[in-house]
Amino acid sequence: MVEDHPVVVEGLRRILAQEMPHAALLEFNTGETFLQHLREAQHLVTLALLDITLPDTNGVELCQKAKNLSPDTCVLGFSNHNDRALIMQMLSSGASGYLLKNVGAPELMQCVREALNGQMAFSDEVKKIIARPSAAHVKAVPPLTKREKQILRMIADGKTSADIAAELLVSPFTIETHRRNLMQKFDVNNAAALIRLAAQLQLI
Amino acid sequence: MVEDHPVVVEGLRRILAQEMPHAALLEFNTGETFLQHLREAQHLVTLALLDITLPDTNGVELCQKAKNLSPDTCVLGFSNHNDRALIMQMLSSGASGYLLKNVGAPELMQCVREALNGQMAFSDEVKKIIARPSAAHVKAVPPLTKREKQILRMIADGKTSADIAAELLVSPFTIETHRRNLMQKFDVNNAAALIRLAAQLQLI
DNA sequence: TTTTTTCTACTGGTTTTCTGGTAGAACACA
DNA sequence: TGTGTTCTACCAGAAAACCAGTAGAAAAAA
Structure with missing residues (x-):
């Protein structure tokens, strides 16, 4: 004890x-x-x-x-x-x-x-x-845009930026930007921590 | 509906x-x-x-x-x-x-x-x-070794392999190997998906 | 004690992510 | 109609992760 x-x-x-x-x-x-x-x-x-x-x-x-x-x-x-x-x-x-x-x-x-x-x-x-x-607990969640939520889930699915870009028909650069913004909002510096937080906050 | x-x-x-x-x-x-x-x-x-x-x-x-x-x-x-x-x-x-x-x-x-x-x-x-x-729900979890559980949590914390290696006083190569084994056990191919699954299975 | 598992460590090469910029177009709203 | 936000897009370099092997030492299990 x-x-x-x-x-x-x-x-x-x-x-x-x-x-x-x-x-x-x-x-x-x-x-x-x-x-x-x-x-x-x-x-x-x-x-x-x-x-x-x-x-x-x-x-x-x-x-x-x-x-x-x-x-x-x-x-x-x-x-x-x-x-x-x-x-x-x-x-x-x-x-x-x-x-x-x-x-x-x-x-x-x-x-x-x-x-x-x-x-x-x-x-x-x-x-x-x-x-x-x-x-x-919802209050503490940083506000995510629609697109960000969408991409967050796809990252959690294990998809790479290229995968996601292909699926959403946008440039991989765009996805990279979203990735960066997501990590910034959650104040983490890699996808693993991002997904862990998102899971804890029930966003995925 | x-x-x-x-x-x-x-x-x-x-x-x-x-x-x-x-x-x-x-x-x-x-x-x-x-x-x-x-x-x-x-x-x-x-x-x-x-x-x-x-x-x-x-x-x-x-x-x-x-x-x-x-x-x-x-x-x-x-x-x-x-x-x-x-x-x-x-x-x-x-x-x-x-x-x-x-x-x-x-x-x-x-x-x-x-x-x-x-x-x-x-x-x-x-x-x-x-x-x-x-x-x-515990049954479906792939069996992880002690070390693997330990490293899994540290990955979820957002630590890099180098960070973890420094903390555990082993070579970064070792951590990379553990990473690979973890991903193999969970049948995923990156850390994001790994952490998502681990979170779902309440391992972290 | 033998066998198996776990933990450790390495090479070398490829892919992906991360960082730090910038910036235009579309949209919402006031 | 202006203003802020969101979504888009790009560059370039550094860092990290991922892949496919191999393999010895230590520990646990048989």
């Missing part, structure tokens, strides 16, 4: 000790100590419970870095934040699930087991939040 | 005529006629209700093609299929929502209005299906 609230640490410790007495439980109170542990890889971390607000970082960033260092580690967000966008960000960052801190012991253990089992795991309240379609 | 069941067509026609008397309602009973209409673009299509099983194609493919031709058209899946994976595929293909055919008129119109409003729209039953985390 990566958690800086002593009370929560204590609670988790008790529950886990009782329910999974054989599991090795590691406790970190900052993101950096956790990442350091992953780097050294003394012990594999099979499952991590990440608090969202930590003294030195935030859950989303930490989750990304952790998954980069250790792709097989299963990450669960564990926080009081019930903001849909945040939860979605965690999932996009590779988290396998999300729990609100108000969960009871049975629900917590249920989620842990699901996650260890390769499933997505959410506490009941989070399920409701996810089911509720968001109108908010 | 793109729908080949006369009874459903009739039902939709009545409901829509009553609830949105000023809207122009176009009816297609095959995917191809619909796509043809989009190509000719005589009239903009603001919202499309797509049946999933059609004589000449399936909803997912049709949705993709339709969004390629007309990115601003809002697509709603409309079918009896309540398979979570299928619904997710539709959403990944650009659909703005999904309704089961058992919806009543008020729910239908509610979803249509939400969709026109730029929101995601789901019938109540679909919301439940989406909230329920799936274990199934």
Whole structure:
């Protein structure tokens, strides 16, 4: 667990000790100590419970870095934040699930087991939040023109600029320009990052 | 609407005529006629209700093609299929929502209005299906090694092979090899398509 | 312990993307 | 009718990705 609230640490410790007495439980109170542990890889971390607000970082960033260092580690967000966008960000960052801190012991253990089992795991309240379609996240999307959306999808399809130009009956130069404008709007510098963002924003 | 069941067509026609008397309602009973209409673009299509099983194609493919031709058209899946994976595929293909055919008129119109409003729209039953985390979709994922998952995420972050090599302290050649292997496993031929697929499969 | 898989590394050549310019035509809208 | 936006188009050079091989070392699995 990566958690800086002593009370929560204590609670988790008790529950886990009782329910999974054989599991090795590691406790970190900052993101950096956790990442350091992953780097050294003394012990594999099979499952991590990440608090969202930590003294030195935030859950989303930490989750990304952790998954980069250790792709097989299963990450669960564990926080009081019930903001849909945040939860979605965690999932996009590779988290396998999300729990609100108000969960009871049975629900917590249920989620842990699901996650260890390769499933997505959410506490009941989070399920409701996810089911509720968001109108908010659309706001953050940079406005794309019709043509840009169209070309974005074709890039995601794996088509080259030449392919797209042929399909749309315009010059390849034109497509290159659109490509550039798209990357500029999303503030990225290659197609991979562009498509990742677009996928996260549900544009494709 | 793109729908080949006369009874459903009739039902939709009545409901829509009553609830949105000023809207122009176009009816297609095959995917191809619909796509043809989009190509000719005589009239903009603001919202499309797509049946999933059609004589000449399936909803997912049709949705993709339709969004390629007309990115601003809002697509709603409309079918009896309540398979979570299928619904997710539709959403990944650009659909703005999904309704089961058992919806009543008020729910239908509610979803249509939400969709026109730029929101995601789901019938109540679909919301439940989406909230329920799936274990199934994991099966279709090609098995990636730890290292590959790690590098995949870094590619999605927009990092170049050189960047990644520097970060992981290996040769850029190595990263290039991993890149190639990843693309081969996913059967795509560039990073954009790779990342799109990975995003759809929730690997990043 | 043998076998298989994964991770590593290289050559060399081709294709594509990315960067940083510029700029005219068409369109929408005020 | 002017103004801003979108779509189009071009050049040229640098950087990166892609392709088709091969292959040794390390680690995991049989």
